[in-house]
Amino acid sequence: MQDTRYTLTCELVEHGETITLAQLCRSAGVHVEWVTLLVEHGALEPVAPRERQWRFAVAHLPRVHIARRLAQDLDLNASGIALALELMDEIRQLRGRLSAHEAPDER
Amino acid sequence: MEYKDYYDILGVERDAAEDDIKRAYRKLARKYHPDVSSETDAADKFREANEAYEVLKDPEKRAAYDRLGQGSGQGGHTRAGGGFEPPPDWNSNFEFHGGGYTGADAGDFSDFFESLFGRGGFRGAGARGPGAPAGGAMRGQDQTAYIALDLEDAFAGGQKTLSLRMPEVDDSGRVVNRERTVRVNIPKGVRAGQQLRLAGQGMPGMAGGEAGDLYLEIAFKTHPLYRLDDKNLILELPVAPWEAALGATVKTPTPAGPVDLKIPAGSNSGRRLRLKGRGMPGKTSGDLIAILRIVLPEKVDDEARALYEKLARHADFNPRARLGV
Numbered sequence: 001m002q003d004t005r006y007t008l009t010c011e012l013v014e015h016g017e018t019i020t021l022a023q024l025c026r027s028a029g030v031h032v033e034w035v036t037l038l039v040e041h042g043a044l045e046p047v048a049p050r051e052r053q054w055r056f057a058v059a060h061l062p063r064v065h066i067a068r069r070l071a072q073d074l075d076l077n078a079s080g081i082a083l084a085l086e087l088m089d090e091i092r093q094l095r096g097r098l099s100a101h102e103a104p105d106e107r
Numbered sequence: 108m109e110y111k112d113y114y115d116i117l118g119v120e121r122d123a124a125e126d127d128i129k130r131a132y133r134k135l136a137r138k139y140h141p142d143v144s145s146e147t148d149a150a151d152k153f154r155e156a157n158e159a160y161e162v163l164k165d166p167e168k169r170a171a172y173d174r175l176g177q178g179s180g181q182g183g184h185t186r187a188g189g190g191f192e193p194p195p196d197w198n199s200n201f202e203f204h205g206g207g208y209t210g211a212d213a214g215d216f217s218d219f220f221e222s223l224f225g226r227g228g229f230r231g232a233g234a235r236g237p238g239a240p241a242g243g244a245m246r247g248q249d250q251t252a253y254i255a256l257d258l259e260d261a262f263a264g265g266q267k268t269l270s271l272r273m274p275e276v277d278d279s280g281r282v283v284n285r286e287r288t289v290r291v292n293i294p295k296g297v298r299a300g301q302q303l304r305l306a307g308q309g310m311p312g313m314a315g316g317e318a319g320d321l322y323l324e325i326a327f328k329t330h331p332l333y334r335l336d337d338k339n340l341i342l343e344l345p346v347a348p349w350e351a352a353l354g355a356t357v358k359t360p361t362p363a364g365p366v367d368l369k370i371p372a373g374s375n376s377g378r379r380l381r382l383k384g385r386g387m388p389g390k391t392s393g394d395l396i397a398i399l400r401i402v403l404p405e406k407v408d409d410e411a412r413a414l415y416e417k418l419a420r421h422a423d424f425n426p427r428a429r430l431g432v
Contacts, residue, residue, distance in 0.1 A: 013302040034237035
């Protein structure tokens, strides 16, 4: 394994930054139809669902990438993905609440 | 090179039927999927299971692998130290067809796999999944990952060395995953859940397309002193009973260094004292919230005991009055 050392510059993604449906599809390497299916099943929500041109929060990109991996690796369909993402959100929230309530020396 | 027992990895017998192999693989894939599993070595286990399944689900590859036998058996040469090398003509009767790699990322397979079956090249997503077809110059896909920062990294901002497993194109044009150590500039005051974009650090583009971006979602490691509540820092501050009763000015740690905190007289355990602007920095900085916790000295000498006894005789106080006892 090669070990390259150099400094990368990065920018903070602005709160509320959005991308188009096409950009989202390119980002995750997925079909428009498949994203539509995710939206229909509530696994993903456009910023303004009634607009003709959907836009998505950049903050939701990881969701789409996870959804793609769940579909590819575990053969999950859209409703399975929606359920898995919901449960993962819930677990994350509960873990966050747990760590906010736990005193550091109790860990 | 280490011999890999693919049957053992999937937990099936050597004469397992295809259905049993598929079932065993699916179970492991669910258990160790890196997006789902909380086990520390989930990614490695998932890769291993994928590699094993890649071989055992394919009758051609499985037959060739079976012919190779156990490392110490007739086929392979086990060298001192457990090293393994396949005999030079081990696959003479088999031909492996390209494109036989499905969902799994063949760039991630072990040296053992590569020495037997070669490399898969590009991810073979497509037919059954959500994958979009390739064609012409294509921008590489973005990649998303989590990074766990120390609270101090975000408090002060600055350079941070990260170890990332990222896809790269090797000399022969194949996508392989490489461990890369990179230094990244962490913006001061970055919050949990925010994302950093590293332009051009995602998947390589195809046919002259530009590379995708890498998005890193910020998470924080647990800190020995502070808990994070969005931009506020919560600190449990131990105080002596007399400090709580009489009031005192005590030293309090903050990420920027210790400060003096005034404890009002008659402060109970659990009282929250706010140090404005001493939390995470930002356009509006967070606060540091000290939650008082009254602690007793571990050792009590005779004089202190006498003072406690005097206080006990003197004080007309039932701390359990609200409990009705």
